Amino acid sequence: MPLESGSPGACADCPLRSIAFYGDETICHASELEALRKPCRVFAAKRTIFHEGEAAKDVYQVYSGWAFRYKMAKDGRRQILSFLLPGDSIGLPLLYSERLRHSVKALTEVTVCVFGRSELPDFIHARPALAKRAATFCANAHAEADEQILDLGCRNAFERIARLIRGIVSRLRERRQSEGDAYPFPLTQLHIADATGLTPVHVGRVLGEMRSSDLLSISRGRLAIHNQDLLQQI
Amino acid sequence: MPLESGSPGACADCPLRSIAFYGDETICHASELEALRKPCRVFAAKRTIFHEGEAAKDVYQVYSGWAFRYKMAKDGRRQILSFLLPGDSIGLPLLYSERLRHSVKALTEVTVCVFGRSELPDFIHARPALAKRAATFCANAHAEADEQILDLGCRNAFERIARLIRGIVSRLRERRQSEGDAYPFPLTQLHIADATGLTPVHVGRVLGEMRSSDLLSISRGRLAIHNQDLLQQI
């Protein structure tokens, strides 16, 4: 689902576009969606967007910036479930349930399009093609969660980190946010650690290994991939 | 979603019942669903029900017996994603996609209700309330996958195993398949290992620990819980 940038005021380029449009087929008129939209909202970096268990009033779609979904264990450890890039929706499960079972936090400053939880579900479920498409998104998200279960259960630190980065990179490319083999990459080692179930120190060591073996390097918020082929094989 | 047993020939008691009925509210008439059903099918224990990536012709719902969803890593390791108990559907994502991104295997002998993939999706998506309910199931399954990601990323062997068992037990209780504090439990240590990302040997050790500390014990296909409270706290 490639997604070009546009102004957050221009509905067709942004809000739940990936649901409303499928390839060249228009499932719902832009003007209808536009009527549902509320003003955009901006969250500062590190700001929590949703708290787990909280009754949320709105569903968002990321217009610019990065965020992530996560859960906390009782002992205070954090597990990052997925990263949300421009075009991804935040809180889609709110279409089916009043409460979210995970938290969401802004990684960078994030601008989101806003849809009211009181209108959006009815709007979507009144349109079978839209409803099916929204459900397809959920099913795909589930399949990706299964992928991550596989990673966490079966792979070692090196593979987990490599696959996490590969996944993000391929999504960045789909969304045409790359410049050659360099990518914006706002994750710290702590984020990578919390996503892969490792320690920040150990992530640092593995990243060092990757740098010295000339696979990839991360510095100052940018990721450079030096050996694309090797990364794909992992 | 409690589910009593019935005869596999009696539609109202079985096929996608959990989707068609919600509490006391009937979303779809039993006779309509009955018309969709094909004859039941039985899979022997250890038989593969779906192969990952294969184009499936039918959607199932477990009538009796246990199964599990899993994926294989390239190095031959297996990751079990979830266990499927009576009442659970097999291959629900087929409502949204032609292919399944995981495999499914029978743990015990399994009897399933059968719905044609060529009719079921249209049937469901033509009925908004049904469609929404099916999507809700997907969203819940996703939330459970997120739970498992948390387990794998943040918890040690003891906690993972305890929580896996606790999860299964609570589902067995919902479905009234318990007898006091004893439960049918057909998983081998290998299954537990593949579900928790551990080694069978280590699972055996931890289970031994749990037995000697009088928490629970597993033997000959039955699980006995000796300290319910302690198990809940983990």
Next chain:
DNA sequence: CGACACCTTGATAGTGCTCAATCGGCGTGG
């Protein structure tokens, strides 16, 4: 009875964790 699947136990090794110290970059405020 033999074959097989599963469980148990022991010894050893390795992956990744913990604790701790240091360093560099960057923003803030004097």
Next chain:
DNA sequence: CCACGCCGATTGAGCACTATCAAGGTGTCG
């Protein structure tokens, strides 16, 4: 402009948890 403080990255030493390898035990089924 510089000092300070903070956050994140890096490095080292030692250890814990879990894996690996191996052998033996028990139960079940044909």
